[in-house]
Amino acid sequence: METIVLAVVGPHGAGKTSFIESVTECEPENLPETPAPIEFRDGWLDRQFAALNAPKVSLYRCNLTPDETPFILVDTPGLSARKDNLPNYKTIDFIKGRLDSASVELHGVIYLQRSMETTDAEFAVRNIEAFHEAFASDEFRHLLVATTFWDVSPKVGSMDHVDYFHKELRRLDASTGLRLKIARLNNDFESSIRLLQKIHRVSTSHAFGRREAGIEASADENGIWELILSRGKCSVM
Structure with missing residues (x-):
């Protein structure tokens, strides 16, 4: 059975890590950082490992039942909101760089947010569009797209916000060809599982990099990340 790889993205505090940890039971295994250039005050560039406090991109395999589609969820740094609601390109590019370095190909995005206010909807749609452009395949x-902590957060006061949000998402769905699902996520295990079950497999491509018909991918092509994940562990990049 093929594996679906989904990036879990959204603003800071949207519950990304909590959602992932609710459907996984594994300790992250720290892996070497991808070397990154660091510029010093004198203008010289030196190739060193990224700073220890750099944001992480973590891969988790879901512990679902054997007859259900296996998932790998990618925990990502929070997207920082801007006054102009433009996408957080810096964070998106950082995520893409980490996944590309490990030959991980995304099959889609789970976008989590705590509110359906108009500004949040605009920010969500623009970031999803940016993700689609960055990872287009x-x-x-x-x-x-899920509104999190639905069971403990104040309910939406105006249906105009909800209607606007759904309209924008449907426009995005039509323009990108993505298979859009909208959900409300409570802060519990059962709700997280139901959310994952909304996603169905639509491709037979290998989860880690592209594989041509009749050609087996080598261990080097798949990368060490897949080996670690296949053993039921988690990895941090």
């Missing part, structure tokens, strides 16, 4: 087809 035949395999990038899944989009699930």
